[in-house]
Amino acid sequence: xxxxxxxxxxxxxxxxxxxxxxxxxxxxxxxxxxxxxxxxxxxxxxxxxxxxxxxxxxxxxxxxxxxxxxxxxxxxxxxxxxxxxxxxxxxxxxxxxxxxxxxxxxxxxxxxxxxxxxxxxxxxxxxxxxxxxxxxxxxxxxxxxxxxxxxxxxxxxxx
Numbered sequence: 001x002x003x004x005x006x007x008x009x010x011x012x013x014x015x016x017x018x019x020x021x022x023x024x025x026x027x028x029x030x031x032x033x034x035x036x037x038x039x040x041x042x043x044x045x046x047x048x049x050x051x052x053x054x055x056x057x058x059x060x061x062x063x064x065x066x067x068x069x070x071x072x073x074x075x076x077x078x079x080x081x082x083x084x085x086x087x088x089x090x091x092x093x094x095x096x097x098x099x100x101x102x103x104x105x106x107x108x109x110x111x112x113x114x115x116x117x118x119x120x121x122x123x124x125x126x127x128x129x130x131x132x133x134x135x136x137x138x139x140x141x142x143x144x145x146x147x148x149x150x151x152x153x154x155x156x157x158x159x
Contacts, residue, residue: 010035010043012156013032018056022057026040067116067117070099071116071144072142074141075112076139081135084135095129097116098114
C-alpha cells in the first residue's frame with residue numbers, strides 16, 4: 001500500500017480552487033496561489049497521480065435530466081458475507097441510477113441516492129438490485145421533495 005501524500009498549504013489552496021472550477025488554467029491557478037505555471041502543473045499532476053484528485057466533473061442542471069425523481073434508499077443486509085457484500089457494492093457503484101452511495105452505521109447498512117424517471121422505473125431498478133444481490137434483506141425508500149444543496153466538494157484549511 002502506498003503512503004498517504006502529505007498536503008502543504010499550496011496543495012490545499014489548489015484543491016479548493018479546482019473544486020470550485022475545473023476550467024481554470026494552470027496559469028490562473030498558479031497566479032491565485034503564488035507559484036509558477038510549471039510548478040502548478042507539476043503539483044496538479046502529483047495530486048492526480050497520488051489519487052488525491054480522482055477526476056473532473058461538470059455539474060449538470062437537474063432541469064435537463066430525464067431522471068428528475070430522486071429517492072434515498074436505506075438498504076439492510078441479511079448477511080455481511082464479504083464476497084456477497086462486495087458484489088452488492090460493485091452493482092451499486094456501476095449503476096447509472098445511483099448518484100451517491102455510502103456504507104453507514106446503525107440499523108441500516110447502506111444509504112444510496114437513486115435518480116429515476118418515475119416510480120415504475122424505481123420499481124424496476126430496485127427489483128433488479130434485489131434479483132442480482134440476494135444479500136439485500138430489506139430496503140426503505142425516501143422520496144426527495146426538494147433538492148436543497150448539491151456541492152460535491154471537500155473544504156481544505158489553507159493555513
